Amino acid sequence: MEKKVRVRFAPSPTGGLHLGGVRTVLYNYLFARKHGGDFIVRIEDTDQGRYVPGAEEYIFDTLRWCGLEPDESVQHGGAFGPYRQSERKESYRQYAEQLINDGHAYYAFDTPEELEKMRQDHRTNENPSPQYDHTIRMTMRNSLSLTAEETKQLLEAGTRHVIRIKMPVNETIRFTDMIRGEVVFESNTVDDKVLLKADGMPTYHLAVVVDDHLMQISHAFRGEEWLPSAPVHIHLWKYLFGLDQMPQWAHFPLILGPSGKLSKRDGAKYGFPVFAMNWTDPKTGELTEGFKEKGFLPEAFINLLALLGWNDGTEQEIFLKEELIEKFSMDRVHSAGAKFDYEKARWFNHEWIKKSAVGSLESGVRTLLEASGLNNIDSAKLQAGDYIGKGSLYTDS
RNA sequence: GGCCCGUUCGUCUAAGGGCUAGGACACCACCCUUUCACGGUGGUGAUACGGGUUCGAAUCCCGUACGGGCUACCA
Numbered sequence: 001m002e003k004k005v006r007v008r009f010a011p012s013p014t015g016g017l018h019l020g021g022v023r024t025v026l027y028n029y030l031f032a033r034k035h036g037g038d039f040i041v042r043i044e045d046t047d048q049g050r051y052v053p054g055a056e057e058y059i060f061d062t063l064r065w066c067g068l069e070p071d072e073s074v075q076h077g078g079a080f081g082p083y084r085q086s087e088r089k090e091s092y093r094q095y096a097e098q099l100i101n102d103g104h105a106y107y108a109f110d111t112p113e114e115l116e117k118m119r120q121d122h123r124t125n126e127n128p129s130p131q132y133d134h135t136i137r138m139t140m141r142n143s144l145s146l147t148a149e150e151t152k153q154l155l156e157a158g159t160r161h162v163i164r165i166k167m168p169v170n171e172t173i174r175f176t177d178m179i180r181g182e183v184v185f186e187s188n189t190v191d192d193k194v195l196l197k198a199d200g201m202p203t204y205h206l207a208v209v210v211d212d213h214l215m216q217i218s219h220a221f222r223g224e225e226w227l228p229s230a231p232v233h234i235h236l237w238k239y240l241f242g243l244d245q246m247p248q249w250a251h252f253p254l255i256l257g258p259s260g261k262l263s264k265r266d267g268a269k270y271g272f273p274v275f276a277m278n279w280t281d282p283k284t285g286e287l288t289e290g291f292k293e294k295g296f297l298p299e300a301f302i303n304l305l306a307l308l309g310w311n312d313g314t315e316q317e318i319f320l321k322e323e324l325i326e327k328f329s330m331d332r333v334h335s336a337g338a339k340f341d342y343e344k345a346r347w348f349n350h351e352w353i354k355k356s357a358v359g360s361l362e363s364g365v366r367t368l369l370e371a372s373g374l375n376n377i378d379s380a381k382l383q384a385g386d387y388i389g390k391g392s393l394y395t396d397s
Numbered sequence: 398g399g400c401c402c403g404u405u406c407g408u409c410u411a412a413g414g415g416c417u418a419g420g421a422c423a424c425c426a427c428c429c430u431u432u433c434a435c436g437g438u439g440g441u442g443a444u445a446c447g448g449g450u451u452c453g454a455a456u457c458c459c460g461u462a463c464g465g466g467c468u469a470c471c472a
Contacts, residue, residue, distance in 0.1 A: 012472045047471055112470080126398055129468050162470050180402070189400050197470040204472050228401055228467040253403080253465095260465065304409095307421095311410060315420045334403095334410085337465060341408045344422040354435080 003218045005037025009070070010208065010222075012044040013055035016279030016288055017062045019262060019340060020223060020255045023305040027252065028221055029068045030306070030328040037218070041073035042211060043084040046201045053282050062276040066298050067321060080215040085207050092202035095210050095240055096163040096195050100143070104239045105195060108132075108142040109154055109161045131191035134169050163196040165205070165232060173231045178219075178250035178330045185231040193232050205229060209236040212247055220247040224337070225261070227251045250330050253309050254337040262340055264288050272342035276301070296345075300352035304345045309334045318351050 007028045011021060032039040041063070043056055060075050072078025082088055099105035110118070115132070118140065122130035130136070137144055142164070143151040154161070171187035195206040202210070212220055230249070237246040257266035257274075267274035267288065277290035291301050303319055312319075312327040319327070 010472090014472075044472065050471065108470095115470085124398085128398055131399090131468070160470095164470095183401075185401075191468080194470050199470080201470090203470070208472095223466090224402065225466055226472090230401090251402085256465075307409070309409090313411075315411075317409090317421060336403050338410090339408060341422070344409060347422055 003216075005032060005035040006040065006216055006218050007032050007037060007221060008040040008042050008212070008215065008217050010042045010044045010211075011059055012047065012050070013059060014047075014050045014052050015055055015281065016264065016275035016277070016290070017059055018264060018274045018276070019305065019308075020252075022062065022066060022068075022276050022301075023255065023308060024221065024223060024252060025063060025066070025068050026302055026305050026324075027310070027328070027330075027333070029070075030325050031219065031221070031330065032071075033325040034328055038071045039068075040078065040080070040215060040217070041070040041076075041083065042215070043074055043086075044204065044207065045084060045086045046197075046203065046207055048086070048199070048201070058277070058279060065277060065292055066302055068302070085202070085211065088207075088211065089201060091214075092206055092210055093196060093200065096202070096206060099165065099195070099236075099239055100163065102239060103166070104235070105163050105165050106137075106143040106192075107151060107155065107161045108140065108164045108192075108194075109146075109159055110141050111160075114141065132164070133191040134167060134188065137164075137166075137192055160198045162194045162198050164192040165195050165235065167192055167232070167235065173234055175230065175234055175246075175249065177227075178248055179253075179333050180251065180335050183227065183230065187231065187235075190231045193229070195236075205232050206236065209233055209240065213237075213241045213245065217247045219250070221250045221252060224251045224254050250333070253334050255308060256337045256339040258339075270342075272340075272345075291345075296349050297352045297356065300349040303352065304348035307348075308338045308340065318348075318355075 009025045009028050011017065017025075029039050031037070041059070043059075045051060045056075056074070060073070063069055070076055072080060072083065074081075074083045096105060100107065118132070118136065119130050122136065132140065139145070144166070146154070167190045168187050173185045173187055173190075174182055177183050193205050194203050196202055208220075211217075230251075234243070234246070237243055255262045257263060258270060259266075262274060264274045266272075273289045273291045273294050273296075275288050275290045277292040279288045279290065280286065281288075292298070299321070302321060302324070306319060306324050306328075307317060310328070310333045313332060
């Protein structure tokens with residue numbers, strides 16, 4: 001029997017959700033709906049140092065606004081909880097220990113200073129960023145280079161340590177990406193990534209594999225920036241649960257700004273929103289504008305996002321969510337990155353505004369007019385268009 | 398530097414061996430319109446380069462160039 005389709009979006013709550021993130025949600029959602037599967041949102045909050053209050057709420061508010069509600073999540077419940085990785089902390093260590101017992105991982109006691117020194121000592125023009133890999137691990141302080149007795153003593157003394165994967169030597173690693181086809185890596189070029197941090201939290205690498213397994217994820221979709229760490233994850237699957245259990249993967253093309261991967265900086269610099277909704281950084285008070293507050297209709301927003309890297313093969317550009325669900329297919333997702341074009345985004349919104357009934361637009365327009373300082377707005381006048389020119393759905397100036 | 402991914406109009410893209418390389422955004426011109434919108438017609442504009450394979454290549458292979466990503470006890 002075919003495994004039930006279960007996909008997940010796994011954001012880390014560190015700030016606003018930007019275009020690329022929402023598109024990843026969208027493609028997950030469409031895929032799940034199309035195949036009668038489940039869409040799960042799992043909060044990846046394993047870095048307590050980057051915890052940002054409000055970010056998690058913001059993510060769910062955004063999904064609600066977009067109409068992309070998950071079936072299972074912190075807020076929606078489900079049979080595979082907890083859906084917040086910090087609450088799953090205890091379960092990760094046993095998997096890391098299991099890897100050590102099986103000879104696929106090891107304890108490493110190197111301090112940050114020692115790591116820095118290693119990088120310093122090995123840094124050359126040829127090799128500007130030395131890795132903690134098979135060529136140097138025996139020169140570091142870990143359970144591979146130390147005797148069993150020394151390791152035991154360090155552990156018993158409560159020495160701060162991490163657990164690293166022991167990447168094999170001379171292995172060719174390959175997998176089939178749903179978008180890119182076969183991708184090949186040499187294990188020698190991959191470093192011994194940290195799996196469990198000194199604070200007992202897992203890194204993304206361990207957590208994503210363990211949780212995808214525990215939550216019975218059938219297809220794992222993420223951005224292209226994750227492609228280089230795929231060999232680590234493949235090995236973890238192989239060692240922990242078996243390659244035949246591994247979800248099918250697809251790495252989405254990046255959404256590019258004027259110069260490289262789209263960042264929230266680009267928005268401020270070039271004057272277009274990057275986040276789905278307004279986001280105010282609780283620490284700095286800095287506001288990053290969102291599409292919602294810029295006057296974008298959620299239907300237009302997901303429509304334009306869908307077409308950024310995917311099309312149905314026809315010349316249709318305006319799609320209802322239902323049509324997207326019906327027509328979406330992973331093999332029509334592009335492999336090349338797409339540069340975000342704000343003008344085209346505005347056109348999508350324009351088309352959706354034209355399709356909308358006047359009444360349905362009223363409250364949004366009213367909000368925008370009020371935001372630009374107009375009060376005592378008369379509903380009849382508003383619908384008659386008397387306020388045109390006083391403000392704009394595209395409040396750019 | 399190493400590894401990985403990618404490369405069709407300025408931008409998003411279609412065409413998965415056989416066409417004058419199609420559409421959309423933007424831009425330009427014209428038309429419609431009292432204004433603002435809307436709408437209509439037309440136009441400029443692309444297969445990175447070099448080798449193969451083939452009767453035939455934007456499509457397949459190799460190389461080069463260029464672009465991007467990754468290279469943290471961040472995701």
